[in-house]
Amino acid sequence: GDSVTQMEGPVTLSEEAFLTINCTYTATGYPSLFWYVQYPGEGLQLLLKATKADDKGSNKGFEATYRKETTSFHLEKGSVQVSDSAVYFCALRDAGGTSYGKLTFGQGTILTVHP
Amino acid sequence: NAGVTQTPKFQVLKTGQSMTLQCAQDMNHNSMYWYRQDPGMGLRLIYYSASEGTTDKGEVPNGYNVSRLNKREFSLRLESAAPSQTSVYFCASNQGESYTFGSGTRLTVV
Numbered sequence: 354g355d356s357v358t359q360m361e362g363p364v365t366l367s368e369e370a371f372l373t374i375n376c377t378y379t380a381t382g383y384p385s386l387f388w389y390v391q392y393p394g395e396g397l398q399l400l401l402k403a404t405k406a407d408d409k410g411s412n413k414g415f416e417a418t419y420r421k422e423t424t425s426f427h428l429e430k431g432s433v434q435v436s437d438s439a440v441y442f443c444a445l446r447d448a449g450g451t452s453y454g455k456l457t458f459g460q461g462t463i464l465t466v467h468p
Numbered sequence: 469n470a471g472v473t474q475t476p477k478f479q480v481l482k483t484g485q486s487m488t489l490q491c492a493q494d495m496n497h498n499s500m501y502w503y504r505q506d507p508g509m510g511l512r513l514i515y516y517s518a519s520e521g522t523t524d525k526g527e528v529p530n531g532y533n534v535s536r537l538n539k540r541e542f543s544l545r546l547e548s549a550a551p552s553q554t555s556v557y558f559c560a561s562n563q564g565e566s567y568t569f570g571s572g573t574r575l576t577v578v
Binding site: 357359385387395396397398399402404442446454455456457458459460461 | 572
């Protein structure tokens with residue numbers, strides 16, 4: 354079945370440091386890939402997505418490129434801020450041609466950014 | 469505001485008690501989902517409903533039942549709560565690539 358593996362955390366960085374959170378996936382079809390962010394006490398919010406190979410998703414300074422050859426979708430940001438402290442989830446959707454599609458999530462990576 | 473509404477936000481149950489978690493969406497989405505979130509395990513799918521009138525098991529359905537009451541509402545029932553069901557529960561809905569999550573229900577079973 355489908356699966357998503359994220360780098361183990363937690364990750365602790367100083368403000369303005371470079372961030373990478375690794376994500377690799379296994380899927381039988383051609384999935385869409387997502388990064389979600391969860392701030393303390395809140396639900397999940399979509400951060401960015403990519404729907405086909407070589408697509409780059411970007412939002413709020415975060416980027417991730419859909420790499421089919423390495424089955425990866427690593428999240429990067431050039432300069433993190435304290436406000437980026439949150440839990441980050443990589444996820445995939447293998448719709449298989451249907452209009453609905455279950456999301457399969459990685460285990461989540463806790464990011465803490467210190468001033 | 470359009471979105472997914474979950475009730476209650478917090479709940480403490482004793483082992484063996486039952487309860488129903490409510491979820492409603494007002495975006496006219498066909499598909500709805502129940503996930504549980506546990507530390508270090510991400511979100512795992514409990515049940516989903518691809519459309520009104522249909523429900524299917526997800527990854528971790530044991531101990532739960534669901535009802536898709538109408539297009540808007542999708543409830544999750546715990547018939548006999550167990551400490552292993554202590555978790556944060558999220559409801560979600562989607563149309564195509566657009567998913568919306570509720571703010572969660574934090575359930576503790578003692």
